Structure formats: C-alpha cells, structure tokens
Amino acid sequence: xxxxxxxxxxxxxxxxxxxxxxxxxxxxxxxxxxxxxxxxxxxxxxxxxxxxxxxxxxxxxxxxxxxxxxxxxxxxxxxxxxxxxxxxxxxxxxxxxxxxxxxxxxxxxxxxxxxxxxxxxxxxxxxxxxxxxxxxxxxxxxxxxxxxxx
Amino acid sequence: xxxxxxxxxxxxxxxxxxxxxxxxxxxxxxxxxxxxxxxxxxxxxxxxxxxxxxxxxxxxxxxxxxxxxxxxxxxxxxxxxxxxxxxxxxxxxxxxxxxxxxxxxxxxxxxxxxxxxxxxxxxxxxxxxxxxxxxxxxxxxxxxxxxxxxxxxxxxxxxxxxxxxxxxxxxxxxxxxxxxxxxxxxxxxxxxxxxxxxxxxxxxxxxxxxxxxxxxxxxxxxxxxxxxxxxxxxxxxxxxxxxxxxxxxxxxxxxxxxxxxxxxxxxxxxxxxxxxxxxxxxxxxxxxxxxxxxxxxxxxxxxxxxxxxxxxxxxxxxxxxxxxxxxxxxxxxxxxxxxxxxxxxxxxxxxxxxxxxxxxxxxxxxxxxxxxxxxxxxxxxxxxxx
Numbered sequence: 250x251x252x253x254x255x256x257x258x259x260x261x262x263x264x265x266x267x268x269x270x271x272x273x274x275x276x277x278x279x280x281x282x283x284x285x286x287x288x289x290x291x292x293x294x295x296x297x298x299x300x301x302x303x304x305x306x307x308x309x310x311x312x313x314x315x316x317x318x319x320x321x322x323x324x325x326x327x328x329x330x331x332x333x334x335x336x337x338x339x340x341x342x343x344x345x346x347x348x349x350x351x352x353x354x355x356x357x358x359x360x361x362x363x364x365x366x367x368x369x370x371x372x373x374x375x376x377x378x379x380x381x382x383x384x385x386x387x388x389x390x391x392x393x394x395x396x397x398x399x
Numbered sequence: 400x401x402x403x404x405x406x407x408x409x410x411x412x413x414x415x416x417x418x419x420x421x422x423x424x425x426x427x428x429x430x431x432x433x434x435x436x437x438x439x440x441x442x443x444x445x446x447x448x449x450x451x452x453x454x455x456x457x458x459x460x461x462x463x464x465x466x467x468x469x470x471x472x473x474x475x476x477x478x479x480x481x482x483x484x485x486x487x488x489x490x491x492x493x494x495x496x497x498x499x500x501x502x503x504x505x506x507x508x509x510x511x512x513x514x515x516x517x518x519x520x521x522x523x524x525x526x527x528x529x530x531x532x533x534x535x536x537x538x539x540x541x542x543x544x545x546x547x548x549x550x551x552x553x554x555x556x557x558x559x560x561x562x563x564x565x566x567x568x569x570x571x572x573x574x575x576x577x578x579x580x581x582x583x584x585x586x587x588x589x590x591x592x593x594x595x596x597x598x599x600x601x602x603x604x605x606x607x608x609x610x611x612x613x614x615x616x617x618x619x620x621x622x623x624x625x626x627x628x629x630x631x632x633x634x635x636x637x638x639x640x641x642x643x644x645x646x647x648x649x650x651x652x653x654x655x656x657x658x659x660x661x662x663x664x665x666x667x668x669x670x671x672x673x674x675x676x677x678x679x680x681x682x683x684x685x686x687x688x689x690x691x692x693x694x695x696x697x698x699x700x701x702x703x704x705x706x707x708x709x710x711x712x713x714x715x716x717x718x719x720x721x722x723x724x725x726x727x728x729x730x731x732x733x734x735x736x737x738x739x740x741x742x743x744x745x746x747x748x749x750x751x752x753x754x755x756x757x758x759x760x761x762x763x764x765x766x767x768x769x770x771x772x773x774x775x776x777x778x779x780x781x782x783x784x785x
Binding site (some may be wrong): 266330332333337338339340342343344346347350351354355358359361362365366 | 452637
C-alpha cells in the first residue's frame, strides 16, 4: 500500500503543465482588455494546482495511522481496543496478575525474568510497539544536544 | 629553549597561576546530582551480569533451585568471585535507592515498565545460593553478609511507593526468612548471635499503606490527566484498554460525557485514601471493613473503581503474614540461643500467647493465630533441640 502511494506521489510530482494554447491567450486578452504573456503567470499557477491536487489525493488515499501503542490499526474510529500485553512487565500487567492471586503475580514475574534471558538485550528494551509513550513524543524527534548544529 | 617556547612556557605559567585553585573550581561546578550514590544503578549492573550467566542452563538451574541443588564444584564456581554477587553486596551497602519509577508512573501510569522487579527476585535467589555455598564451606560470616545483602535488597525493592514493588520486597524477605529457618541447625551459636543482632537492627519493611498512598497519587494523577484528553483517539484507546467486559461498556457510554468521566476518576482517586485507612487496620478489624467497602464500590456503579483499584485484601493479608513470619523467625532465633522458655515469652502479635509449635520429622512447624486467605501462617524450621 505504501509502495503504491509512493509511486502515485512520484507520478503526481512528475506532472508538468501543458503549454497554453494561443486561443486561450487571445480569449483572456479579450476579457481583460490588455495584452498579457501567458507563460509568466500560468506556470506557477499550474504548479500550485498540481501540488494541491497531489496533496488532496495523498490525503484521501493515505491509510489511517497505525496505533504504535500496540500495533493495532486505528483505521476506524470505533476500532477494536487493544488488549493489555501481559508479556510486557507493566504495572497494569502485574496488578491484573495480583487480582488473580499472589501466585499468579509470582509466576508472571518469573516468566518476565525468563523471557528477558531468552531475548537479545535490544528486544528487551521498549520498542516502538511497546506501550511506553511519553506525553510529549516530540521530544523524541529532537536530536541530542551534541548533534545540534552550532 | 627557543624564545617562542620561553614565551609559551611563561604564558602557561601565568595562566596557571591566575586560574582558581582546584577546590574553588570544583565549588563553582554544578553540584553532583544526589543520584551519584544510587543503589539501583549498581543493581542494574548486577542484573546485566546475571543475564549473561543465565544463558547457561546449569547456572539458571542452580539459581532457581538455590535451596536444594547439590553443592558441587560447579555450583561453588558460580559463587566464587561472582561479579553479580559482588555488585549485589556493593549495591546493598548503599543507602539511597531510586528506580525512577515515581517519575515514570506520572508519565506512563499503568503502562509503566517495572523490569527491575523480576530481576531483583532472581538476584535474591543468587544471593541465597551464595549464602548457602558459603555456609556449607564453613564461611558463616560471609554467608550472613550475603543473607543481609538480600534483606537489604528487599528494602531497596520497595523504593518508589509502588504497590507491586512492595510485594516483591515482602517476597524477597520471605525467601531470606525461610532460608534462615531451613539452615538454622548449620549456624554455630556465635554466628547466630551475630545474625540475631543484625536481624534486630534491620529496618522494618515499609508499611504497605505508604505504597497505596503513593500509587494513589501517581496513578491517580495519570488517570486524571488522561481523562481530560479522551477526545484524542489514542488516549481513549489506552484508557479503555484498562477495562474489560461490562465495565468497559459502561466507560464507553460515559466517554461522551466529560464531566461524568471526570467525576468517575475523582471518585476512584478518593477511594485510595479509604483503602490506605483500611490497610492500617489490624487483621481482626479488616475483614468487616473490607466487606463494607467492597459493597460501597459495587453501589457506586463506577467501572473505574471496580476494575482499577488494587487487590488490596490480598495485599493486606500478604503484609501481615510477612510481619508474623518475621516475628516467628525472631522467636525461633531466641529459642535456638536462649532456650524454649525464652521463646515462650515472645508473644504472637496476632494471638494471646506464644506461637504454637508442632514437631515435624525434620524439625518443627511454628504457627501464628493469624490466618491469611483461610490458611494459618506458619514457618517450617529445620532444627531439633538437642
């Protein structure tokens, strides 16, 4: 889906305005009562129109964003609500286990310990699919201080 | 030396002499953060070292079966000069411990990750394996050091006022208590005197009501904030994911009515105060008060209170069982060192007299009048009076 959209975007960007016909120029001249040079004003207008059309098409055909909280699609406003993933050592997962019994809580803690050895360290860290989400995600887009241009 | 070099040397000397002394420069520097001495940072290094070793099946088995596995050269090798054990002892000796959970819960609420808890349990098992190997190797003092590092770890686990962290601390202390009871016969009187004195100086575990109050503030704060932005689709999904079944359906209906949702959240947060009061009640008064409170929750028809309040009756029972077992162990140490008559002077905090004792094949069973979830609280002690 994304690949085909990229293709569409490339095609739209490649569109070039057709040269205006001599008849069109004559008609406009007649209406405004002054001679004009079509090439000077028509080209930027056409480019702007193309971009507007491209933007409109992209908006219409881009899929709804995916909920990175747990990877479920948010295509429909009343889409399915994600389930709590008990394989992730979250506070809510532990509370739910405790609500069953103390033994369930202990078993879940042991399962998390075992899983953390089975996975490479990079997988054990919060991934983009994990529920870890800061209030201000824009923080993540900012480069660290040492990467800022001087 | 060339003139230019002379000039350079002179300039260097001048600049050095004009520069403030080292101590003054240090005073101008930003203060070192308090987190510089943070046991949690050292524990994480220990966890990392354990993670590497746990990939070896035999090591993982030795840790998991720390109290029963046969001690052979391989097991002794796991303990000798062990990097994670050394780091554990180092971390346990540091007073401040901040896992950063309080700050994260304010941001993440129920989705806060608590990866250190399962690792603390594992490190505690390794610590007790270390104590067992040393005890078997006639290094009782080192064994006691390992044991008390585990007791300290139980207290460090509780840092941050998170209910689950408190329960993990209680579980780690219970492992250490049972270890002492299982190996009581192996300690000399001299070693046991040291153990008893250190046990008496051990700070009590934090009262569980503190965790309830803390979690009410952090988790409650998150709920309040999230409830205010339920028009956002992602926030709404995260919020509703906390509920299920009928409670979720009720919350979905209320979501279009922001004042109603806010009132639900406020009511739920207010209930944490009441739960903290209940937690302070002795077990004899808790049962009835808990029933009444449970009825109030049902009456409130608040789906958030029904599904999101912690399982506080379980927590109350677990907390009091830990207190009873700690007192039992103290009494058993007194018996071993000073005789049965002294043991009988120690009152069961949940009864009218001393703890009950029943003889068993490999020792004895000491029990309290306290029952938790209809089970009597007891401790098996592997020691028979000569």
